[in-house]
Amino acid sequence: MGMDFEMEEVECPICKESGGEPFHIEGPFQMVRCSSCQFVFLNPRPTSDSLFRFYQQYLPEEGSSIESWKKMMRPVFHRATHLLQQYRREGRLLDVGTGFGFFLAEMKKRGWDVTGVEISQKAIDYAKDVLGLDIHPGPLEKAYFPNCYFDAVTGFYVIEHLPHPMDFLRECHRILKPGGLLLLRYPHTTPIKNLLQFFGIKNRLYDLPAHLSDFSPRMIQRCLERVGFGNCDHLIGGYTLPSDFGKRTASIFFGSFSEGLFYLSGKKFLFPGVSKAILAYKK
Numbered sequence: 001m002g003m004d005f006e007m008e009e010v011e012c013p014i015c016k017e018s019g020g021e022p023f024h025i026e027g028p029f030q031m032v033r034c035s036s037c038q039f040v041f042l043n044p045r046p047t048s049d050s051l052f053r054f055y056q057q058y059l060p061e062e063g064s065s066i067e068s069w070k071k072m073m074r075p076v077f078h079r080a081t082h083l084l085q086q087y088r089r090e091g092r093l094l095d096v097g098t099g100f101g102f103f104l105a106e107m108k109k110r111g112w113d114v115t116g117v118e119i120s121q122k123a124i125d126y127a128k129d130v131l132g133l134d135i136h137p138g139p140l141e142k143a144y145f146p147n148c149y150f151d152a153v154t155g156f157y158v159i160e161h162l163p164h165p166m167d168f169l170r171e172c173h174r175i176l177k178p179g180g181l182l183l184l185r186y187p188h189t190t191p192i193k194n195l196l197q198f199f200g201i202k203n204r205l206y207d208l209p210a211h212l213s214d215f216s217p218r219m220i221q222r223c224l225e226r227v228g229f230g231n232c233d234h235l236i237g238g239y240t241l242p243s244d245f246g247k248r249t250a251s252i253f254f255g256s257f258s259e260g261l262f263y264l265s266g267k268k269f270l271f272p273g274v275s276k277a278i279l280a281y282k283k
């Protein structure tokens, strides 16, 4: 990537209690585990300024890679579209970390009133100029939406990138209408990492320093409830389709396998290590 990061030591982003115990090393980066709440996070981590610069180059640039990104995310967006429309036929939707805007474009086509927040200028330009969407430059806390404004807020693979996840959840809660739906999709890497490590296989699964933390389903639910969400519902499945054949095969295999187990177990068994989604409602 050829980027220099300015790093800073941080306290636990969830409980503010400790700097954490070393847990996993990838190159120059170190994941730690909070000794008080067990949250897994990157420490030290890049400063907000260097992260902002990093995200100006994070998404693909050429038309062909934008197209393969769209293909990769299609099954995830397809699933989310259904979930939202089960909740309401239409309404006011905010997507945070909206990227090029393909999900919002789909929801707009289905009659929703859509808005996005994004920090990559290239992605903002594409979503506005090519797809004609309404996009605010991020972060969310600087977009200053009114209280109780949206029927639904979505965030696909966003929360693991945020330096202040609790502030983000509080802001989602503030701008949602009472009863409003928050849908978050996130990777859960720690169990797979532990498994590979057990077999002595070196891995760089955490995608550092882009991912600042790794939420478990239990941790994300605890955080949501703390800021005033309830009726949390965990989901699994709707795998991505990367263009690389090996990665795509793994994604389809683990995605389908874990989804099968989830439903066979009466929606109880959340296969560790694969991406998950959580639905939560503003109380």
Ligand SMILES: [Zn+2]
Binding pocket: 012, 013, 014, 015, 016, 017, 018, 034, 035, 036, 037, 038, 039
């Ligand atoms: Zn903690």
